Amino acid sequence: MRAELTVVPGLARAPAKLSARGVSKSFRNTRGGTVPALDDVTLDVGQGEFVCLIGPSGCGKSTLLNLFAGLERPDAGELSIDGRPIGAPGPDRAVLFQDPALFPWMSVGANVEFALEMIGVPRDERRDRAMHWLKRVHLGRFAQAQPHELSGGMRQRAALARALVCQPEVLLADEPFAALDAQTREILQGELQEVWSETKNTFVFVTHNVREAVFLADRVVLMSAPPGTLVAEHRIEASRPRDFEDVLLSKVVVDIHAHLSREVEKVVAREVDR
């Protein structure tokens, strides 16, 4: 069964910032076979909307993100930003990876300035703007440090500063906190929520952590066992700033978790059959 989930009451008329229409994508494995990753996915993300993509591993949520980023090309279907087809990656769509992907030969400050250099910001302006964002993520003192001198959480903060310094319209995040310990993750989630409530970027956030998704998102989109399609979505109406202890949120977490578990079980059953 294929779920059409694009028409959401109250959202249908809102202009889509990002849009995927009937997108399919498969990959070639090493034995020459093809592995379908995405199957006929249609998704609109509104201007300034925070969407979390969630699903079992291999469901293509990262693939969908890479397609929006322009790092991959779809086999079928169309992707657009502001109604224009998505081509190569560009600074209008900043990406946060699971690994901070800082350049190890540059200082933390130079890493952030690099993003500005790529969009042609003059040299003397770069330093100030980079510093401003490093301070926003509490790394003001570490501009001169090398990335390897920072902790995992600090590195991911630096990556966030690098992503935001160009004031991108769209922020795409691929499990950026997955490799962090639980405490650091919660702190960064809180800070991300804070920053986002000011910047109001359109945000697509991939995670497999239901609690994280519910805490951050306006809308949680659940993807099926691979090949990924969209099977359900939940609007999270709770006002911000949100609290991890919020009872209503906890209830949503339980609901989504139950649904996700069924999808994960399908994956596991298939893996065991082989």
Add this chain to the structure above:
Amino acid sequence: MSHAKSIARQLWPRVAAIIGVVVLWWLAYASGFFNRAVLPSPGQVLGAFARSLAEPHPPRESILAATQASLIRLMVGLAIGIAAGTVVGLGMAMSTTVQRSVGSLMSGLQALPSISWLPLAILWFGLTERAILFVVIIASIPAVAIAAASSIRLVPPLLVRAGRTMGARRWMLYRRVVLPAAVPGYIAGLQSAWALGWRALMAGELIATGGKGLGHLLDLNRQLWLTSNIFAVMLMIVLVGMAVEAAFGVVDRRVRSRRGLLATT
């Protein structure tokens, strides 16, 4: 641990190794088992070394002049070899066709000891400077090319993707992301190019003398049966090698520690 203590701890095994060799050598000499014209004592070699440093030593050349001549040849040969090897390596990294065609030639070339080119080089260029340079160049090209190509190919794809999402493209992406990321591997290539080039140069100078250089001085002293001088020249070759290796070590450590690639002790 204090700085002085840590230096001492690093230094003593090296000093002990040298002392050990000298003691064994001296014992061999003192035993009288070897003809003293064939095996000089450590003291005699050191004396020959010191004398040849102090004055233009007979025959004709001082060890310093020979060292200078060899180093100039090495630098000229390496400069050409590294430049050519880098261009070839970049080509191999950027095009699969070049990798498959030229790359396999480079692997083959690397398997061939460069000194085996000397007979051909002598026929082509005569017993000249150019024949020796040719051997140095041919020794360094494949090492640099293969290291450049493989270090570029091993750049973490994630860094390239990150660069692309920030809008870096083509040459900008190459110049600011791919090449800097490949630097540690490239330095390793330069290091092996120098080592191969230095060996090729010594062998080349032994045979195609060119009238100067450390290899030439070795051969000259052999003809004159000056074993102490032969040992002194060998000592110089070792010292030059250790100095260059040490310089590479410093550069390599600096690059790596900046990137957090050094295990801290």
